[in-house]
Each structure stands twice: as structure tokens, then as C-alpha cells.
């Protein structure tokens with residue numbers, strides 16, 4: 001595969017190896033283009049020959065075909081953690097679903113070859129993001145293709161739970177006819193609290209309104225207009241717990257949401273509440289749920305996800321007569337799996353080609369239209385970092401760098417992360433063996449104690465106005481390159 005100029009600049013380690021003493025501080029300045037918003041792009045290391053993609057869990061055919069057009073594809077399912085660590089050193093990309101733990105050991109075992117992890121789905125709680133970032137490995141997901149499937153499964157569980165469909169079916173299959181035992185509850189007029197009003201949560205809310213339910217939602221980050229558009233009231237966590245007849249969970253598993261339903265929060269719920277979980281098992285303290293079921297606080301629970309998957313065969317929670325359970329089937333429709341496979345294959349191939357990663361999880365997401373505009377500045381930013389090292393000499397002594405961006409854009413409209421990453425790359429790679437890219441630039445700078453101070457100058461946007469900085473007191477004469485001015489000064 002031929003590397004584009006930008007991918008080489010963005011990702012290849014430097015061949016410069018000279019070292020000389022550096023003063024503790026120096027600065028660089030970049031004038032950005034006058035038009036459009038500037039945001040960064042991630043580009044991975046270019047490779048010779050076809051890259052290898054390890055697909056560790058079943059992926060839809062259409063996605064596999066897309067991958068095969070570009071890469072050698074190794075479909076190896078059910079690998080043990082040890083087998084995954086062994087294989088990974090020969091792979092440029094890894095694709096998983098929720099059943100594979102992509103642990104720190106996986107990144108460590110990759111010896112730097114792994115450039116991208118593709119999560120064929122939404123939840124990325126099975127990927128060690130910190131380790132990925134530290135290793136400069138991009139993580140991408142497929143955030144949209146299974147939304148409807150998950151929402152439909154949530155509604156399927158809600159209605160099946162309310163009418164005891166699973167229990168009645170099991171009873172009939174065992175030869176019984178128990179009409180009095182399986183009397184359900186109605187949904188119409190009942191209050192449903194949607195916890196996590198994102199893509200899946202809002203689709204569940206829409207559907208539940210269609211069933212005649214009164215829907216409220218709790219989500220600390222959801223914009224009010226999203227709720228308004230669906231006709232749902234956003235309420236506090238405690239209000240949701242206190243007023244809901246049904247609670248449906250749709251938040252990601254994070255340290256903040258881990259066991260968010262626990263002894264204390266079950267105690268705040270209405271007696272006889274019904275719970276649906278198609279989010280992640282870990283958002284419920286399962287022992288507390290079992291107690292709440294036994295105490296009648298929770299009348300019924302419908303669970304698609306579990307803290308440990310698969311859960312222990314003798315799980316008391318799953319055996320509970322008021323629990324219905326499915327084996328993490330939320331995303332498992334033909335349509336969703338096809339869509340997810342294509343979405344993740346495109347993201348992974350794109351990342352390997354050094355293209356934009358619009359579904360990046362651990363790097364800034366980049367709208368495609370800004371790439372062309374930013375490209376020349378990206379290259380120069382890295383060169384400027386390298387030049388700064390040469391001008392002020394050495395490297396290990398560097399403690400801080402001041403970067404000034406001059407643009408017609410308002411400061412808050414100027415996303416400088418890519419340029420900052422490239423300057424960091426230019427500064428660090430010549431004086432160490434560390435590989436730096438957009439994913440790990442901030443981490444690497446922090447680790448080396450390198451402080452990056454950024455200043456944004458708003459330029460006059462009229463075309464006649466020359467691009468000029470007001471020089472700082474210690475600023476030397478600028479260097480003009482193409483349409484940019486740069487100033488480098490050493491302390």
C-alpha cells in the first residue's frame with residue numbers, strides 16, 4: 001500500500017537521531033486559513049504490502065467482503081486471551097464485538113503493529129481505551145447501525161415482561177395450560193423512565209409513546225431540544241426513580257454508571273417497578289436486584305445483558321421466576337448485523353488508509369470536508385516542531401512550548417488538536433524512540449512533562465489584510481511558508 005504524504009508525515013517515526021541541549025522553553029506560531037473550521041484528522045502508519053485484519057468475532061458477510069478488498073482477513077473466533085495476545089503481533093487491525101476483552105496485554109503484545117481496533121457495535125467498555133491511547137492505537141466503533149435493533153429489543157422485552165410471555169410459553173411447552181397464573185399488567189398510561197436518552201433511549205421513548213405510555217427521561221448530558229423533539233420530559237435521576245412504573249436502561253457502562261442501580265437506588269423506586277436492561281449488565285448491582293425482586297420492590301426484570309457474559313449457569317437472577325432473560329441479543333437482527341459489519345469495515349479500512357475516522361472513540365472525530373484545508377498546516381506543524389528542536393538544539397531539557405494559532409476563525413471555533421499533536425510529534429520523535437500520533441500525542445507530552453501552552457489570535461478576515469502576528473516580546477522574525485507565517489523563538 002502506498003503511503004500518502006500526509007500519512008507518512010503523520011505517523012512514521014523520525015529518522016533524525018541527533019541530540020543537543022535544549023533550553024527549557026520555546027514557542028511556535030501558525031497562521032491558519034481564513035475559511036472553514038479547522039479540525040484534526042487521524043492518519044495511521046503506512047505499511048508495505050496488504051495489512052492484516054484479525055476478525056475475532058462473527059462479522060456480517062458484507063463487511064468481510066469490504067475488508068477483503070483491502071486487507072488479508074484472518075477470521076479467528078473464540079480465541080483465548082493468550083491466543084489473542086499471540087496473534088495480535090501479526091495484525092494491523094482487530095475487529096471485535098462485545099465478547100472479546102481487548103485488554104492492556106493485547107496492546108502490549110502487539111509490539112506497536114496494531115493501528116486500529118474496530119468495535120463492531122456501540123459499547124466500548126470491553127476495550128481498554130487508556131491502553132489503546134497510550135499505544136497510539138485508534139479505536140473506532142459502529143455507533144448507529146444497531147440503534148433500531150436495540151430499541152426494538154428493549155420494547156420486545158418490555159411488552160413480553162408485562163404480559164409474562166416467556167413464562168407462559170415455558171409453561172405451555174411443559175404441557176400446562178395456566179390462564180390464571182399469567183395475568184399481566186397493562187402499559188398504557190404507565191410512566192416509563194428512559195435512563196440514558198441517547199440514540200437507543202430516544203428510539204425506545206418514541207416507540208413507548210406509541211404504546212400509550214407516559215415517557216420521562218433522565219440523562220445529564222442530553223440536550224433539552226432532543227427530548228422536546230420526542231415529546232419527553234427530562235427529569236432528575238431521583239425523580240425518575242420515584243415516579244417510574246417501568247425503568248429502561250440505555251446509558252453506557254462507565255465508572256460513573258457502574259452499579260447505578262443498587263440497594264440505595266432500588267429503595268427509592270416505587271414498589272412493583274419493572275426494569276428493562278439492554279444497556280450493560282454492569283450498570284445494575286445484580287445482587288441488589290435479586291434482593292429487590294425477592295422483596296417485591298421490583299416486580300419484574302427483563303435482562304439482555306449481564307455483568308459477566310455468559311453468566312454462571314446457576315445464576316439465581318436468571319432463574320428467578322420474575323426475570324426474563326436473553327443472551328445479549330439487542331443488536332442481533334440480520335439488518336443490524338449487516339449494517340454494523342459495513343460500518344465497522346469502512347471505518348477500519350479508512351483508518352488503515354490514513355483517512356478520516358469519523359467514529360473515532362479515542363481521537364477527535366473529523367468532518368470530512370475540512371481535511372483538504374488542514375492538510376498543509378498539518379505537515380508544516382510537524383516540520384515546525386522538528387525545526388524548533390533543531391533551532392534551539394537538543395530536546396530532553398524542553399519543559400514547555402507555546403503555540404500561537406492565528407486565524408480568521410473565532411478562538412472557540414478553532415479546534416487545534418491535530419496541529420498540537422503534530423507539533424508534539426515533531427518535537428518528541430527526533431529526540432526519542434516514541435511513536436507519536438494524534439491518538440497518543442497529549443498523553444506522550446504529559447508523560448514527558450512537556451507543557452503545551454496554546455494561544456489563539458483572531459486575524460482580520462478581509463482578503464487584502466496581510467497575515468501578520470503582533471510579535472511577542474521575545475519573538476524573532478517570522479518565516480513565510482506558502483500562505484502561512486511561522487515564528488519560532490527560543491528562550
Ligand SMILES: NC(=O)c1ccc[n+]([C@@H]2O[C@H](COP(=O)([O-])OP(=O)(O)OC[C@H]3O[C@@H](n4cnc5c(N)ncnc54)[C@H](O)[C@@H]3O)[C@@H](O)[C@H]2O)c1
Pocket residue numbers: 122123124143146147150195196197198199200201218219220221222250251252253256257278279280304305328329330331332
Ligand atoms: N444489548 C445490546 O445489544 C445493545 C445494543 C446497542 C447498544 N447497547 C448499549 O446501549 C448503550 C447506549 O447505546 P446508544 O447507541 O444509545 O449510545 P448513545 O451514546 O447514543 O447514548 C447513551 C446516552 O447515555 C447518556 N448517559 C451517559 N451517562 C449517563 C448517566 N450517568 N445517566 C444517564 N444517562 C447517561 C449519554 O449522555 C447518552 O445520551 C451502549 O453504550 C451499549 O452499551 C446495547
Ligand SMILES: O=C(O)[C@H](O)COP(=O)(O)O
Pocket residue numbers: 097098099120121122123124146328330331332
Ligand atoms: O454495544 C453494542 O453495540 C451491543 O451491546 C451489541 O453488542 P454485540 O456486538 O456483541 O452484539
